[in-house]
Amino acid sequence: MDYDYTNFYFGAGDDAFALLEPFADWWGEVKPRGYYQYELPLQSAPSTRVDVKDTKTGEIRKGLINFASYNYLGLSYRDEVKRAIKEAVDIFGGGSSGSPILSGTTRLHDELAEKMAAFKGKEAAMIFPTGYSANVGVIAGLMRSGDLIVADQYAHASIVDGMILSKAKSRFFRHNNAEDLDRKLSRFEGKKLVIVEGVYSMDGDTSTLPELWEVTKKHGARMLIDEAHSTFIFGENGRGVAEHYGLDDEIDMHLGTFSKSLGGQGGFIAGSQALIDYLRGFARSRFFSCALAPTVVAGINAALDLAVAHPELRTKLMENACTMMKLLTDEGVDVGDSNSQVIPIMVRNDARIFDLGEELLREGVFINPVKYPAVGKHKSRFRMSISADHTQEDLEEGAEIIVRVLRRNGIIE
Ligand SMILES: Cc1ncc(COP(=O)(O)O)c(C=O)c1O
Structure with a gap:
């Protein structure tokens, strides 16, 4: 065997x-x-x-x-990015030396959160140490035992782990299948969250978002879209697959990572100010973990500027x-x-x-x-x-x- x-x-x-x-x-x-x-x-x-x-x-x-690296836009090794990292190291040194809610936040972190919110066209955004911890922190920060989470069957491991940690009832719908999502959401009274990805990480296909969004709305559920592989790539302004379908204003939570198109490290969630304020107190993977190193954040800030300036x-x-x-x-x-x-x-x-x-x-x-x-x-x-x-x-x-x-x-x- x-x-x-x-x-x-x-x-x-x-x-x-x-x-x-x-x-x-x-x-x-x-x-x-x-x-x-x-x-x-x-x-x-x-x-x-x-x-x-x-x-x-x-x-x-x-x-x-x-053909193995995520550096989709080739930004991680650009001179502008390297220069920003070198400048940051002279000012801030190596690490951030603290949780983001205690001493770990620098002006570079605030700048990145503001830029990310503006880029996604949302009221606010929050930075996490990785895309993985963003999913875990947001999902487990929001959902509780007795709630229902339904995710696409091809959902990334970080989504699955967030679901497990939340202790909510976890179900999976057949990949990109709105009818199956409908079935899985039916006959459940209570808090419901649907999770999809913009581009699926192992298959490279995009979400059938419009149909899935219709079903989500019909059941009064909230939606989280993980655009790890589609932010800065899809949509007229690069906001992602949600923008491509004209749904970026409607969908409640937009998650992504800085490790793919920007070639850096870290994750983010963008949404309403109320969502971000709530998560500040409940996204444990963020506040019980050291903030991203300022050097990393400086590199991401520079890469983000390049991604915006160079469609x-x-x-x-x-x-x-x-x-x-x-x-x-x-x-x-x-x-x-x-x-x-x-x-x-x-x-x-x-x-x-x-x-x-x-x-x-x-x-x-x-x-x-x-x-x-x-x-x-x-x-x-x-x-x-x-x-x-x-x-x-x-x-x-x-x-x-x-x-x-x-x-x-x-x-x-
Ligand atoms: C869909 C999706 N979400 C989240 C992540 C985790 O992101 P990170 O590698 O930045 O932790 C990945 C990583 O491959 C991913 O494909």
Whole structure:
């Protein structure tokens, strides 16, 4: 039997370390067989070409075409961003040294919250240490035991963890299926929250928001939209998929992260002033955790200014995504339902995904293999992130390598 992580979740015995030894045995065997492809240390900035240490051979693989980083707009390594970080370090030093409600807030944090609220067209916004903690803090900060939360079945782990922590009744509706959402919300009296994403992180498809919003409204529920992968990318002003559908004013809570399009770190929630004031007292993942380092915030502030001042970056990103989609689909590659810069390259062979990943790495492409339990069984894939900075040459060469490897291995004809 081929094990995976899930086989080491429960075990017999009264020792908290009971699973460590069997796990270590398994890990020692499977790491060289493919699991080593996680946590490969980069030796350079997450730009379109990267130097990566191949931990199996010890070699540094130079100039790999990077389809693994979230740096969608190529902002993390821009001079303006680096300069802002350097200036901040001279003033504030390394860390913030405090919870945001005590001593950890600097003028840079306030500036970022204000800019984010203005960008989203909301009364207020609140900053979290990560996108993960934003979901956990907002969901558990708002919902209680006896309430109902219904999320899309492809919801990110941070949404799921927020649901668990809230102790509310948790249900999932079939992906993007408004009828199923309707069923799940029916016959429940009480506080209800619906959670969707703008762009789904493993599939790259956008939410069927208008239908889902209609159902949400019909049941008097509130909606939280996680636009981790769509803020600064979708919509006329880059506010996200909600703006794309003209629903940004109607939806109550807009969540996102600074780790994707802005290439930084941290999360945010934008909404009414009353929502933000309430969460200040109840979003435990924020106030029981150290505030983001001022250097990080300075970098995000600069990246946000660039994203706002240069809408052509998101146009270029979408052009690049379309180019790559065409290069791949013309050769028969299955990219699922993606209509964004997140492109799944469906392999649907859990046993071979790592072998293919190794070949791609050796031939010049850095891309993430994804398999169960991160996605469903037999839904293994490579998760490709496109950047506005990729050149036509990067896209063509990358697609050519991917197609060659998939064809050689019989994944495509
Ligand atoms: C939809 C979604 N929400 C939240 C997060 C968490 O964001 P962060 O990595 O900034 O913690 C992610 C990260 O991949 C995500 O895909």
